[in-house]
Amino acid sequence: MNSSEIEKLKKEIWENFEKIEDFSQLENFRIKYLGKKGKITSFLKLLKELPLEEKKYLGKELNELKDLLEEKLKEKEREILFREEDKDLGLDLTLPGRSPFIGTLHPLTQVIDELCEIFSRLGFEIVTGPEIETEYYNFTALNIPEWHPARDMQATFYLKNGALLRTHTSPMQIRAMLERKPPLRIVAPGKVYRCDADIRHSPMFHQIEGLMVDKDVSFSDLKGILTYFAREIFGEKTKVRFRPSYFPFTEPSLEMDIECVICKGKGCKVCGEAGWLEILGAGMVHPEVFKAVNYDTELWQGFAFGLGIERIAMIKYGIDDIRMFFENHLFFLQSFK
Known part of the structure; x- marks a missing residue:
């Protein structure tokens, strides 16, 4: 036995190693080269017949070959195992890879979070309340009399027990003021x-x-906060305007518009050629509302505002159909990652 014979053995081993396709071939290969009567084992037995220097040199080479082959056989075994498992699962490893689906917050949730963050910076606390309300919280305490059109069955979902699904988040004004003493935001x-x-x-x-309820709260405070909000959500160059309006729970009342984000005030179909888009209603809290919660109208003043999240999202993202927020098509939702 000499080095050339070992090199010839190595060449034979690696050529046959590449041909292994299944566990049966793997085991036959193992026996052929590493078994008790295998070729590497036989070469190791011949070492005792060699001079000491050759024994050391060739013995080291054979043992390194044996260790490497054992390691490669373990890798091959794992490879065959995974391939067999994939075959059992009906996987086609030749198909191109697919990136994992990464979820994201719904666009309306993103807008709600952004709005809450803006008002939190101004010292407002975030509160929530029930969606099933009584007529008292939804209407009466907000100075909406029984004859008001908002109470019409065509506008409100009434339940059999006399309750209703709230038509606005304004009942939270009443609940918050009944639970807390002013000042509050x-x-x-x-x-x-x-x-x-x-x-x-x-x-x-x-x-x-x-x-917001506090001493010396003014209409100017309301306009300043709403202007800040509009420029934070739509951009610092956003133009705003305020128009007189009417709401039973505020006096005086206003509606706030922003310059149309599509035509930049020139007039288009989105803004009805007006150049402006209405985004919210607001006003100073009506004295009758304060009376309903036992707030001293000589001491406390306040303002309230309400806006539709979907309307803000539609303007912000250029969406012209509110139903897209609820149909949950993946192509639509994925664009808000």
Whole structure:
């Protein structure tokens, strides 16, 4: 036995090693080269017949070959095992890889979180309340009399027990003021319900209500906070305007518009050629609302505002159909990663 014979053995081993395809061939290979009568074993037995120097040199080479081959056989065994498991599962390893599906927050959730973060910076506390309300919290305490159109069955979902699905998040004004003493600042995001459905309205949608009560709260404070909010959510160059309006629970009342994000005030179909988009209603809290919660109207003043989350999201992302938020098509949701 000499080095050339070992080299010839190595060549034979690795050529046959590449041909192994299954466990049966693997075991036959193991026996042929590493078994008690295997070729490597036989070569090791011949070492005793060699001079000491050759024994050391060739013995080292054979033992290194044996160790390497044992390691490669373990790797081959794992490879065959995984291949057999994939075959059992019906996997085709020749197909191109697929990236894992990564989930994301719903666009409405993202907008709610952004709004809450903006108002939190201004010292507003986030509160939530029930979606099933009484007429008292939803209407009466908010200075909405029985004859008001908002109480019409076409607008409100009434339940058999006399309760109703809240039509706005404004009842949280009453609940917060009954539970707390002024001063206070709250925003209340949540679901609301109305009998309405088209490309711009949904029977269930989301609002966020804001309320601030303190001494010497002014209309200017309201306008300043709303202007800050609009420029944080739509961009610092956003133009705003305020128009007189009417709400039974605020006096004076206003509606706030922003310059159309599509046409930049020039007029288009989205803004009805007006150049402006309405985004919310607000006003100073009506004295009758303060009376309902036993707040001293000579001492405390406040303002309230409410806005639709879907409307903010539609303007922010250029979406023209509210139903897209609820149909949950993956191509739509994935664009908000």
